[in-house]
Amino acid sequence: MQKNSTKIRIRYGETDQMGVVHHGNYAHFFEVGRTEWLRNLGTSYKQLEKSGIMLPVVSLQANFKKSAFYDEIITINTYIKKIPSVKIEFDYEITNKENEILCTGNTILVFVNATTMKPTRCPEFILDKLKEVNLKC
Amino acid sequence: MQKNSTKIRIRYGETDQMGVVHHGNYAHFFEVGRTEWLRNLGTSYKQLEKSGIMLPVVSLQANFKKSAFYDEIITINTYIKKIPSVKIEFDYEITNKENEILCTGNTILVFVNATTMKPTRCPEFILDKLKEVNLKC
Amino acid sequence: MQKNSTKIRIRYGETDQMGVVHHGNYAHFFEVGRTEWLRNLGTSYKQLEKSGIMLPVVSLQANFKKSAFYDEIITINTYIKKIPSVKIEFDYEITNKENEILCTGNTILVFVNATTMKPTRCPEFILDKLKEVNLKC
Amino acid sequence: MQKNSTKIRIRYGETDQMGVVHHGNYAHFFEVGRTEWLRNLGTSYKQLEKSGIMLPVVSLQANFKKSAFYDEIITINTYIKKIPSVKIEFDYEITNKENEILCTGNTILVFVNATTMKPTRCPEFILDKLKEVNLKC
Numbered sequence: 001m002q003k004n005s006t007k008i009r010i011r012y013g014e015t016d017q018m019g020v021v022h023h024g025n026y027a028h029f030f031e032v033g034r035t036e037w038l039r040n041l042g043t044s045y046k047q048l049e050k051s052g053i054m055l056p057v058v059s060l061q062a063n064f065k066k067s068a069f070y071d072e073i074i075t076i077n078t079y080i081k082k083i084p085s086v087k088i089e090f091d092y093e094i095t096n097k098e099n100e101i102l103c104t105g106n107t108i109l110v111f112v113n114a115t116t117m118k119p120t121r122c123p124e125f126i127l128d129k130l131k132e133v134n135l136k137c
Numbered sequence: 138m139q140k141n142s143t144k145i146r147i148r149y150g151e152t153d154q155m156g157v158v159h160h161g162n163y164a165h166f167f168e169v170g171r172t173e174w175l176r177n178l179g180t181s182y183k184q185l186e187k188s189g190i191m192l193p194v195v196s197l198q199a200n201f202k203k204s205a206f207y208d209e210i211i212t213i214n215t216y217i218k219k220i221p222s223v224k225i226e227f228d229y230e231i232t233n234k235e236n237e238i239l240c241t242g243n244t245i246l247v248f249v250n251a252t253t254m255k256p257t258r259c260p261e262f263i264l265d266k267l268k269e270v271n272l273k274c
Numbered sequence: 275m276q277k278n279s280t281k282i283r284i285r286y287g288e289t290d291q292m293g294v295v296h297h298g299n300y301a302h303f304f305e306v307g308r309t310e311w312l313r314n315l316g317t318s319y320k321q322l323e324k325s326g327i328m329l330p331v332v333s334l335q336a337n338f339k340k341s342a343f344y345d346e347i348i349t350i351n352t353y354i355k356k357i358p359s360v361k362i363e364f365d366y367e368i369t370n371k372e373n374e375i376l377c378t379g380n381t382i383l384v385f386v387n388a389t390t391m392k393p394t395r396c397p398e399f400i401l402d403k404l405k406e407v408n409l410k411c
Numbered sequence: 412m413q414k415n416s417t418k419i420r421i422r423y424g425e426t427d428q429m430g431v432v433h434h435g436n437y438a439h440f441f442e443v444g445r446t447e448w449l450r451n452l453g454t455s456y457k458q459l460e461k462s463g464i465m466l467p468v469v470s471l472q473a474n475f476k477k478s479a480f481y482d483e484i485i486t487i488n489t490y491i492k493k494i495p496s497v498k499i500e501f502d503y504e505i506t507n508k509e510n511e512i513l514c515t516g517n518t519i520l521v522f523v524n525a526t527t528m529k530p531t532r533c534p535e536f537i538l539d540k541l542k543e544v545n546l547k548c
Contacts, residue, residue, distance in 0.1 A: 027161035152428040301435035
């Protein structure tokens with residue numbers, strides 16, 4: 001289980017009139033999480049797009065446990081449980097500085113060839129990186 | 138099953154560099170859907186907040202089937218399947234003008250007393266409205 | 275002076291913890307305004323992009339007079355004062371239903387050839403449409 | 412002239428279909444800039460709100476020189492030129508890692524008493540902090 005943790009600070013514009021972070025922003029937080037997960041692996045989502053592969057989200061799930069507040073630093077924990085195939089599935093756990101779980105989530109993304117717009121298998125350079133870090137599933 | 142349909146036009150800023158609507162915006166589209174569902178019932182989310190009740194989202198789920206594009210008019214279909222208790226659960230189906238399903242989704246929200254911050258039952262004025270429209274579940 | 279008025283309803287996620295619309299959203303409201311201005315002229319921004327022309331914003335200015343609130347319907351008034359050249363300049367006035375001015379603004383955009391990425395003159399089909407509506411400047 | 416520099420990484424959802432950062436996001440980047448400017452001074456915007464003062468934006472201006480791209484790290488330089496009175500005025504310069512200027516901007520904000528909703532003078536604790544850092548204007 002390859003895991004990455006990254007921290008971000010909540011922006012004012014991410015709050016709503018309930019006085020807490022609007023739930024719609026968590027899709028962006030998850031995206032930051034998987035971007036940093038890929039970077040930590042030694043590659044990047046940018047590099048993936050340059051190699052002609054897009055990675056659209058096909059499903060998103062989030063459970064909101066506690067609120068996040070303006071100016072708070074939150075930790076986005078991102079991990080995968082399965083070797084990616086045509087799909088890659090990420091799990092997320094977002095915590096505050098008291099280590100309370102604010103939100104858990106899951107997204108499934110599909111590797112798509114940007115030219116043919118057809119699903120394609122996870123590129124070898126990602127699978128190789130995962131082998132290097134000894135991913136056990 | 139009380140259903141409401143509402144239409145919105147995709148804004149430029151809702152697209153991302155994949156050339157389609159960023160998936161994070163669907164949380165906002167669902168929110169527009171349930172706002173109009175409540176209005177169609179003869180009440181409003183604004184009125185609910187004024188009566189001292191907040192309705193935070195506790196879970197969000199979305200499946201993305203096809204992309205939505207800039208300037209396209211999409212239809213947000215919103216409905217409930219169960220009489221609300223402490224929770225209210227909405228289902229969504231978003232379609233384009235060719236009536237293709239772009240996205241299906243579900244959110245669960247909890248009625249919360251804004252003073253005590255404790256969960257509370259669905260207010261009578263909403264249950265009464267639902268009775269008026271003869272909700273069968 | 276070619277003017278267009280369009281109405282939108284404020285979404286929950288557009289508010290912030292001050293209880294009003296976050297000022298960052300006005301850039302999106304202006305964009306909705308000029309999109310509808312172009313449509314009203316008999317063309318569209320989408321068509322412009324299809325013809326190989328992009329229209330990036332080079333300057334943005336906004337003065338915030340009064341707050342906009344959740345669920346409120348606001349009117350975006352959009353107009354131009356000068357025949358577009360390489361640039362097109364839009365003025366905006368956003369009002370609430372009491373006809374109070376919430377925000378005034380201005381954006382300058384540049385016509386850019388999407389292939390060469392160089393500035394280019396306003397396409398004839400837009401200038402022709404403006405002549406049809408007898409634009410006096 | 413009290414200046415602060417802070418860095419952020421561009422998120423995927425901040426791009427639009429032109430393939431660059433949507434101009435509407437710069438209002439959020441400016442907000443991050445002034446939040447960090449205040450923190451660097453030894454106080455915080457959060458603390459200001461807790462002391463019963465709100466700081467709404469009354470004017471926003473931005474000039475877009477070059478595009479920012481996904482995953483790029485940008486630097487937000489924030490400074491003030493005048494001792495704040497009822498208003499506080501921030502200037503911004505956003506640069507990329509080649510030190511090219513992407514955007515310059517300016518916002519004016521007004522100190523507002525959250526109870527009376529009337530404009531009020533800049534709190535002493537901010538003026539004192541500015542004296543400590545020897546602000547010359």
